[in-house]
Structure formats: C-alpha cells, structure tokens
Amino acid sequence: MKFHRGVKQILSKYILESIQRKMMGTLLLVMMVPMLIFMLISTYISRGTVESSEISSNLSRMELSKSYLEEQFHSYNDLLFAELVDERLVPSITTENNISSTGAFNTQTYIKDKLFGLYNGDDDIISVTLISYEDDRLYQVENNDFFINHYFQTQIKNTEKTAIFDVNTSNHSFTFARNIFRFEDQKLVGKIEIQVSFSLIDHIATNLQSNGEEEILLLDKEGNTVYTLNSMKLRKNISEEILSSSMKANDTNYITKDNDYYFYQNLMGGQIQLVKLVPEEVMRVGAIYIGRTGIIILLISILLTILLSILVSNQVAKPIVSLSRKMDQVGENNFNVQIETRRTDEIGHLQRKYKEMITRIKDLIEKDYKREMENRDAQFLALQSQINPHFLFNTLQVISGMALKNKAKDIYEMTQKLAFMFRYITDKRGDLVRMKEEVNHLNNYLYIQKVRFGENLSIQLFVDGAVKEGLIPLLTLQPIIENSFKHGFESKLEKAELKIDIQMVFDEIEIAIIDNGVGMSEQILAEVREKLIFDTDTQHRSIGLRNVNNRIKLYFGKEYGIEIDSEQSDFTKVIVRIPYRNGSELSEHFINRR
Known part of the structure; x- marks a missing residue:
C-alpha cells in the first residue's frame, strides 16, 4: 500500500499536474510500443543465415579472382618464354668483339625493336630489361626511351630455368624474369625481365568490390601493402595475422578483427596475398530490410501520434498553435501583438513570459539602435582623421622637391628614400615580391x-x-x-x-x-x-x-x-x-x- 501511494503521488506531482508531461507520456507510449516490436523483430531476423551466406559469396568471388589473377600473372611469364625461343636473341647478347660496326648497329636495333615490342604489348608494363653477362651490358626500355648501360655484376647469378617472380614494394609493381641459356652449351649468357604495375588488377578489384565501403588490397610476403584500390593500408598487426592464418592447414580463408571481415587468397605460391576487407555493416546487409520494416512501423507510429494530437488539440494544442502564430508575427517585426495571459497552467506561464520577453526585446532594440547611430558617428569622425598613404607619399615628394630647390641635398635624399619606402609598403602587390625589389626597399631603409x-x-x-x-x-x-x-x-x-x-x-x-x-x-x-x-x-x-x-x-x-x-x-x-x-x-x- 505504501508503495502504491508513493507511485500515485509521484504520478500526480510530476505527470498528471503537468499538461506537457501528460502529452509527452501519451506520445511516448504510442511510440514505444511499435519500437519494442521493431526491436524484437530485428533481433529475431538478425539471427540466421545472413552472415553465413555473405561469407560464402565472398569466398567464392575471392577464389574466382585468384584464378583470374594468377592467369594474368602467368601470361607475362608466357611472354618471356616466347622470347627465349627466338633464334636471334642469344646471338644478339653474346660478345660483339668480332662484329663489325654495321653488325653491332643492326644487333642493337634488333634488341631495341624486340624490347619495344614487349613494352608496347601491354599498358601495364613499366619497363623491359635485357642483360648480357658476356659483354656486361644492360638494355632497357622505360618511359618510352631505350637505354644501354654498363652492367655491374654485384651478386651471384640465379641459374634457375624457371620463371623468377618478385614483388617491388617501393613502386607497387612486380617483376617476371627468365635466364637466357645458349643453345649449344647451355651456358648462362643473360637475363630478360619485365616490370609490371599492379594497376593491371584495377578492373578485377573493381568487380570484386561489391560495395563502396569495401577495400581491396594486395600484400607481399612481409605484410606490406603493394596495391590498394582506395589508397588504404592495413595496420601491421592485421597484416601479420592474415599472413599467419594463410599458413595454417584447412584454412577458412577469412578472419574477423574488430567486427570487420578480412577475406584472403594466396597468389604466386604465397608471395602475395589478395585481401578483401568487408566492414561489419556491409556484411549484415539484412539490416537494410529490418530498417525498412522499422520505417513502416515508425510511419504507423507517426500516424497514430497525429491522430492522438488531433484528439487532444482542443484541450491542449489550440492555445499553443495560437501562441505560435503570435510568434510568427513577432518574427516579422510586429511587436504590437496581443497575447492572452488568463490561463494558470504551463501554457499560461509561457504566454506571460513570452509577453515579458517581447517587452524587453523592444527596449533592447531601441537601446541598440541608439548605440549603433552613435558608433556610426564615431566611425565617421575616425575616418575623417585618417591620413591617406598616397597623400603622404605625394607630400614627401613635394618636400623633397623643395629641398632640392633650396640645395638641401641631404634632406632631398632622406625624403626621397622615405617616400620610396612608403610607396613600397602601401602599393597594392601580391604576397610575394622579387628579391631585387626587397633589396631596393632595404637599401632605402639602410x-x-x-x-x-x-x-x-x-x-x-x-x-x-x-x-x-x-x-x-x-x-x-x-x-x-x-x-x-x-x-x-x-x-x-x-x-x-x-x-x-x-x-x-x-x-x-x-x-x-x-x-x-x-x-x-x-x-x-x-x-x-x-x-x-x-x-x-x-x-x-x-x-x-x-x-x-x-x-x-x-x-x-x-x-x-x-x-x-x-x-x-x-x-x-x-x-x-x-x-x-x-x-x-x-x-x-x-x-x-x-
């Protein structure tokens, strides 16, 4: 009984005696019922197959992208292999000591055409390099220019007969290289290499990215980002975790970190990893449908709120509407509106306070208007007392002319220098000037x-x-x-x-x-x-x-x-x-x- 009486007293004091709180309680009740229904439905729908289906879809797309990318990578290997069977390639990079000048020129022309053929065969190729170990020469096509340089052998030659794949982190590219062996004795005589930009996967990454908030990246075997579609780099700890997960047996090919999903595939024997970052909100796309349901429920709630407002408007909202219209008139600078103040509840209190506020505003406007007129008068007097810099410059010129006329050369020089200083300071110019102008001004000052x-x-x-x-x-x-x-x-x-x-x-x-x-x-x-x-x-x-x-x-x-x-x-x-x-x-x- 005491508890019941305490609750009744609280309701009577803080809710029933206040029309504002009564309206608030009623409207909140109408809004809370559908909101609770919405929360129950969203909780139920969120449990299910949404996440698993999204994971399965992304894994399938990653596997397809991996197959296509490795096919693209191996196509560059095929280009190099095709060059190895060229019968003129090996003789062209062997020693030229016994070749005539004409023969040497023809050989270099052939090498140049061969390298340019490879370079122009693909827009993503950055450079093509041919190295001759016998005559220590390096032939290279880069930026549409052909170079011949002396080759310094600073490391032991790799004698592999298979393709050599490497990742260049500094300029976001990769290289394919193949050693060249002489047919007769299988002696290693050179190497041919192409450098390709990772931009070749732009269209693949774009197709793999199904949402603008997803990120597509390539990591090297140290976890460094060598390619990103949207200029995004993974944190070091996440990169290391991806690399660690990719080495495990029976790998699921994805990890979760900070509620985000990271899908990955090893490429080129694990030398690079294709990574797709999918934020949590993208994975749980089913929330969109829940949101639509929530919108419908909210619309119903709004409709119920409007109907309820109509029912109580005669008792509560009508004086508020009337006061709002009076406020609009005041907003149009009409301070002579008549406001009723007979009510004794919160609305009556609001009407009285608003009427008092209008009276104070009128007084403040009159005071501010007078103060503004006084400020304008003071500003006008201040403007009258200002000295025009150009007038000062012209006056100094007149003084210097008078000094020269009276043979006061020192005074003339002094006023001239001072006049030039004023001109330099007051002339309209840009933020920067030439050094010689600044030095001329400095000479006048000195x-x-x-x-x-x-x-x-x-x-x-x-x-x-x-x-x-x-x-x-x-x-x-x-x-x-x-x-x-x-x-x-x-x-x-x-x-x-x-x-x-x-x-x-x-x-x-x-x-x-x-x-x-x-x-x-x-x-x-x-x-x-x-x-x-x-x-x-x-x-x-x-x-x-x-x-x-x-x-x-x-x-x-x-x-x-x-x-x-x-x-x-x-x-x-x-x-x-x-x-x-x-x-x-x-x-x-x-x-x-x-």
Missing part, C-alpha cells in the same frame, strides 16, 4: 639609418646576382634588420657593424644578418627560439621575427624559416632560409608586376 648613425655605423651588404629574380615574402628583411637597430645598437657605445649576406646555396636562398650589438643572454635567446618554434608569448625581440617566420612557413613549408644565434655583449646572427622560386614563372596572383 640609407636612413646610415644618416641617423653617421660614422658610428658600418654596413656591408652583399647580394648574389643569382638570387635577384627569386621570390621572397613582402617586408621580410626590414623587420629583422630593424631588430638590430632597436635592440642591438641603441645602447651600444662603440661603432655598430651590420653585415648582410644574401646568396644562393644549392637550390635555396640563404640570408645571413649579423650585427655586433649587445646580443642576448642564453635565457633570452632560449625564449626567442621557443617563440619561433611554439608561438608562445615573450617580451623580447621576437614579434617581428615571429611574423616573418610564420609567413615564410606559410608560403614555402615548415622546413624553411628563421634560425637565430647570439652571445651577450658580442653578436646576434639571424639566418633566413627560403627555396629559390623564379618570379618570372609565377602568375600575377603571387608577384608584383609593374
């Missing part, structure tokens, strides 16, 4: 600093002529060198020395900037280096360096950028490495064309 420091500053600038057309991010050099003046020379009493060396090193541009400034302590140097690597905050000379370093890595890759070394009271050295990219070869999107 001129101003030279005038500033006078005889207390020595500058050495060397630019390798080979780098002038190379590309560099805009404003790379000035921020780095500006650090030397800002941090290195400001408190230095003796003569300041700055050395800038820009030269080509192999296929890269290396920029070395060395100053004899105050340098950095080991702690500060470590902080700056950490900033360049991990982009962490620091108070020392790295804001400009970090910006330049990040831009270099963005444009050219993470292997390029800035290196820095320093000793306190001695020197600071900054090395910038970027790849050489010729500016004349890039589009207008990347460089400035003026």
Whole structure:
C-alpha cells in the first residue's frame, strides 16, 4: 500500500499536474510500443543465415579472382618464354668483339625493336630489361626511351630455368624474369625481365568490390601493402595475422578483427596475398530490410501520434498553435501583438513570459539602435582623421622637391628614400615580391639609418646576382634588420657593424644578418627560439621575427624559416632560409608586376 501511494503521488506531482508531461507520456507510449516490436523483430531476423551466406559469396568471388589473377600473372611469364625461343636473341647478347660496326648497329636495333615490342604489348608494363653477362651490358626500355648501360655484376647469378617472380614494394609493381641459356652449351649468357604495375588488377578489384565501403588490397610476403584500390593500408598487426592464418592447414580463408571481415587468397605460391576487407555493416546487409520494416512501423507510429494530437488539440494544442502564430508575427517585426495571459497552467506561464520577453526585446532594440547611430558617428569622425598613404607619399615628394630647390641635398635624399619606402609598403602587390625589389626597399631603409648613425655605423651588404629574380615574402628583411637597430645598437657605445649576406646555396636562398650589438643572454635567446618554434608569448625581440617566420612557413613549408644565434655583449646572427622560386614563372596572383 505504501508503495502504491508513493507511485500515485509521484504520478500526480510530476505527470498528471503537468499538461506537457501528460502529452509527452501519451506520445511516448504510442511510440514505444511499435519500437519494442521493431526491436524484437530485428533481433529475431538478425539471427540466421545472413552472415553465413555473405561469407560464402565472398569466398567464392575471392577464389574466382585468384584464378583470374594468377592467369594474368602467368601470361607475362608466357611472354618471356616466347622470347627465349627466338633464334636471334642469344646471338644478339653474346660478345660483339668480332662484329663489325654495321653488325653491332643492326644487333642493337634488333634488341631495341624486340624490347619495344614487349613494352608496347601491354599498358601495364613499366619497363623491359635485357642483360648480357658476356659483354656486361644492360638494355632497357622505360618511359618510352631505350637505354644501354654498363652492367655491374654485384651478386651471384640465379641459374634457375624457371620463371623468377618478385614483388617491388617501393613502386607497387612486380617483376617476371627468365635466364637466357645458349643453345649449344647451355651456358648462362643473360637475363630478360619485365616490370609490371599492379594497376593491371584495377578492373578485377573493381568487380570484386561489391560495395563502396569495401577495400581491396594486395600484400607481399612481409605484410606490406603493394596495391590498394582506395589508397588504404592495413595496420601491421592485421597484416601479420592474415599472413599467419594463410599458413595454417584447412584454412577458412577469412578472419574477423574488430567486427570487420578480412577475406584472403594466396597468389604466386604465397608471395602475395589478395585481401578483401568487408566492414561489419556491409556484411549484415539484412539490416537494410529490418530498417525498412522499422520505417513502416515508425510511419504507423507517426500516424497514430497525429491522430492522438488531433484528439487532444482542443484541450491542449489550440492555445499553443495560437501562441505560435503570435510568434510568427513577432518574427516579422510586429511587436504590437496581443497575447492572452488568463490561463494558470504551463501554457499560461509561457504566454506571460513570452509577453515579458517581447517587452524587453523592444527596449533592447531601441537601446541598440541608439548605440549603433552613435558608433556610426564615431566611425565617421575616425575616418575623417585618417591620413591617406598616397597623400603622404605625394607630400614627401613635394618636400623633397623643395629641398632640392633650396640645395638641401641631404634632406632631398632622406625624403626621397622615405617616400620610396612608403610607396613600397602601401602599393597594392601580391604576397610575394622579387628579391631585387626587397633589396631596393632595404637599401632605402639602410640609407636612413646610415644618416641617423653617421660614422658610428658600418654596413656591408652583399647580394648574389643569382638570387635577384627569386621570390621572397613582402617586408621580410626590414623587420629583422630593424631588430638590430632597436635592440642591438641603441645602447651600444662603440661603432655598430651590420653585415648582410644574401646568396644562393644549392637550390635555396640563404640570408645571413649579423650585427655586433649587445646580443642576448642564453635565457633570452632560449625564449626567442621557443617563440619561433611554439608561438608562445615573450617580451623580447621576437614579434617581428615571429611574423616573418610564420609567413615564410606559410608560403614555402615548415622546413624553411628563421634560425637565430647570439652571445651577450658580442653578436646576434639571424639566418633566413627560403627555396629559390623564379618570379618570372609565377602568375600575377603571387608577384608584383609593374
């Protein structure tokens, strides 16, 4: 009795007194009944022959694919065997010491035609090679080119008379080779070999793949992936497990791992394995039919829910629909809607709160509108106070003209250099500029600093002529060198020395900037280096360096950028490495064309 009363109290307090919970309970009841039926049916149907039939089907298809693939592989062996019975092949690769120049040319022409015949006989053949052991020559056709090279015998010759099959993991191909023996004395005189891409099985793999989520692969005898249809590689532990299973007697030719199925077949005496990965969801295709049944049940449930909603709409849903329409009107910026608030249940509470919310929204809109108008006025005043960079450039030009007119050559030179710097910075250009433009800008900057420091500053600038057309991010050099003046020379009493060396090193541009400034302590140097690597905050000379370093890595890759070394009271050295990219070869999107 106590339990019964406790349940009744809970139902009365949390369900019966709330119209929202009453509707929720009723609708959930209608939905849960068919869902329970669906779960029972799906559980029953899932048990059965779906999995076994799929396994049997995949095993049969794998066996057929194995037979066809081995037939394809052996067809290349037949091609080589056909060449061994060519009566002119053996004489053509024996020593040519006693053959005339014309005869040697005809022999090479015959070998060339023979190899090209094999090479062009199949689109999947990568190369054809003929080796002569007597005259140590290697004849090869590859990429539609014919090569003759000296052959260095670095290993003991294989004297087998059968075909030699090998897998090349590095370029996803395999080779068939046959030794060539002289008819008269059966002496080993050479070898002929063809290299074939595993792409020859593309159409077989496509036919074997019955679903887009399945994967087709070939593994070598070490478990490495040598071919994949969808650029997928097996994990090492799975590859090893497949190889281990393939060596067992009475093998089932499939394993399961992480609920996925791996079907396999040994090819070419176990030197390669054909593997098909079938995900669990693909294997249990019967779930599709279960899903259709579930959809039907869900549709019935939805229909029952609609009918139930119609029955209770007069008591519950009607005020909600009315409130929804009021919300639509508010959504169209009509804040003068009339909302009834006479109800005392949850819907009445919702109506009252929504009316209060509309009132607050109206107040907020009025306040935001006033604030926006004030912001616009402030922005207009700020725009009025901005200085146009081109106006500043033109003004500097006028000042330099006045200085020249009054024979103040130093002032003229200074304003000219400053004007050119402003033009370089403010001109619209691409992200990358030619090195010679960056160096011209740097010369203008160094001129101003030279005038500033006078005889207390020595500058050495060397630019390798080979780098002038190379590309560099805009404003790379000035921020780095500006650090030397800002941090290195400001408190230095003796003569300041700055050395800038820009030269080509192999296929890269290396920029070395060395100053004899105050340098950095080991702690500060470590902080700056950490900033360049991990982009962490620091108070020392790295804001400009970090910006330049990040831009270099963005444009050219993470292997390029800035290196820095320093000793306190001695020197600071900054090395910038970027790849050489010729500016004349890039589009207008990347460089400035003026």
